[in-house]
Amino acid sequence: MKKMKFVLILVLFFNTLFSFAQITPAKKIKISGKVVEKTTKQPLEYATVTFLLADNPKPVAGGITNAKGEFDIEVSAGIYDIKIEFISFKVFEIKQKNLKSSTTLGMISLQEDANQLNEVVIRTERTTVEIKLDKKVYNVGSDLMVKGGTVSDVLDNIPSVSVDVEGNVSLRGNDNVRILVDGKPTTAINIAEALRLIPADAIEKVEVITNPSARYDAEGGGGLLNIILKKGKNQGLNGTFIASTGYPETYGLSGNINYKSKLFNLFSTQGYNNRNNPGRSFTNSRYLNSDNSTKNYIYENRENDRFNKSYNGNFGIELNISETASWTNSFNYRKNNGNNEDRVFQDYYDSGFNFDYTRNRINAEDSNSEDVEFATNFIKKFKRDGHKLSFDGSFSTSDDKNNALITDRATNTNLIKFDDTRNDQSQNRNLLQVDYVLPFGKGSQFEAGYRGDFSKLLTDFQVDNDGVPNANFTNTLDYKEKVNALYTQYGQKINKFSVLFGLRFEDSNIEINQLATNDFNNKKYNNFFPSAFFTYEISDRSSASVSYSRRIQRPRGRFLNPFSNLSSNINIFVGNPDLDPAFTDALDFGYIKRWSKLTLNTSLYVNKTNDSFQFARRESGGFVNGTPILISSPINLATEYRAGFEFTLNYSPYKWWKLNGNVNVFRNETQGNFTYTDFTNKVIIQNFDNTAASWSSRITSKITLPYKIDWQTNASYNAPQKSAQGKSLGVFGANLAFSKDVLKDKGTLSFNISDVFNSRKRIMENYLPGVVNSYSEMQWRVRQFSLAFTYRFNKPKNEKERPRQNQNDREGDFQG
CATH class of the missing domain: 2.60.40.10 (Immunoglobulins)
Structure with a gap:
């Protein structure tokens, strides 16, 4: 049992x-x-x-x-x-x-x-947005909004990026942005103006890098925008030509062409544009007595007609010296002739708002600029995949000349006043760079490099009042900058965990010499800029990361020059030659999740900036017919804190419909006092403590309609934001575009409307106790209509192109 x-x-x-x-x-x-x-x-x-x-x-x-x-x-x-x-x-x-x-x-x-490939709705089209942990890449080729436009139009259509009415670029609400072209700093003197000269059709893609690593130069506390220009890649002779026209009066012709063989690749991009960018603005000001009672009113209206004729061209050759070595040389040339007529009407009222008289100022300005650059790049690859050595050089010269005749007359007098202004700027810039990348072991990589950036800017500004030189507004500023940098990085991937540590050292030598006043200022400083990136692959479709970097913003150009403009006689911008650089510590938490039709990318970021730049308004002590002349200048404010949350969605609900949207919510806090002695020798303390919260959003929809018509809509909104001396109000804008393929897909017709509701303006309220209370609206460019025709030969509409083998493809390429 x-x-x-x-x-x-x-x-x-x-x-x-x-x-x-x-x-x-x-x-x-x-x-x-x-x-x-x-x-x-x-x-x-x-x-x-x-x-x-x-x-x-x-x-x-x-x-x-x-x-x-x-x-x-x-x-x-x-x-x-x-x-x-x-x-x-x-x-x-x-x-x-x-x-x-x-x-x-x-x-x-x-x-x-x-x-x-013959079906429109499923043709081989590069993804408009490529979302990665360390950056977002926007491929411009499929964006209908920018046909016949400029680089500024391209940037203004990119999530996270904003271009204000004056052409200034900001990233996630932060205007401390470094702009690169093909991985190098732009050589133009006036960056905002230069971005309006390069045709959008010359751009292949834009990389948005919110927290750069040590391999990049440390300039730009708010991040980097890398504009990558087109280079020919296909075998044989091929190219694209684009003709455009529009209203207000604008027309242009551009194209890119290349011939590629096994031994070499010849490429060229050429563009000519003739544009009129009319704008308008007004400022209603109530001037105050010391007890804040009303002293008088001035209502100022402005109308601008800006005519520009610009040429942008480059020519280059890539030599395949061997299977492991290539040498690329390119020559770039830009020229612009402008004619700007600024008509200013000032209506004066007494304290009871009774009309007194009208003053009319007409500013007729002629401008000419010319940029010449030679760039060279040599790459040597070794047997191990990713092991390479590269050399880069860029040598450029730029000249900007602006002459203006200002006619001033008033209805209460027979006198007519004439002011002549001359602003001549010339810049020389040389850039040298060496980069070395060594992969070793399994999932490990070492990088090291040097960059030398040497520039000289000479600004000659002169004002003549009725033929007599005005010493108060005449100066020659000689600015020299030498920055030598060394960096090293080490990255390793262990299973699903990746790390990248970097350290950059920059030695800066800045000389600021005001020749008219014999005021010489030499600023020497050297700094370390560490960076660290940690990434964890949660699954095949999701990853999380945390990153840190330290950045710098050096004051340049208009921020330093005491005299640069006299378009208004009562509101004058004055640079500050004694500005110090601002330093930013940036921390970023990122998460990315991919589904079959949806990609979500989120980011939580925190920035702390010491000696941040702020604009302060004060009385100069001068008067025009009893109205005080106000001066606006940049100053170093003690500390700025910025924190925000951003998420980007890329969604394709159907093969014929693509959506991408972006929302950025942020909080900005400044702490510090501005102390100065006014024209009566009285010490004034302005408190700049301010906390402001704001947000911005942007959505783009692209739909393929019947008869193979593409329809793209773009809408954006920037919410109100407070400052220490006022606030900016909310701004909504929308763009619309349609395109149709013709000639057996060799040609494309595109029609777009920029600023459909004519609402893209900068709206400001400013308040300076005991001085002035004002409301202003500025529209740099009114609503525009444009029509463009694109013709391609020996080139598919949406080709799959071989990645470029130069230094610009290194960025963010550590995969382990």
């Missing part, structure tokens, strides 16, 4: 073990591989890899490829059908693959599907 019980217990025990074995999960294994395009061997990012069981049509596992076309997916051991897919490519299938242990599928080549 006991033996029977023992046998029964054994049977039950083994039966239990067998039952557990049946429900115990199969062994987990990892399947890896790489997906490339068949003809060019270009990696395909975001290709979908799916694992299916023979008796179950639903996927049991899957993932997407990274920027290198690689995938690494965890599955249970078993027999699977494996499907690899990418839009407009033929599906690649592996049937009944027996996977017993971790293995690699090797390189998988996908072939383009000619039938799909």
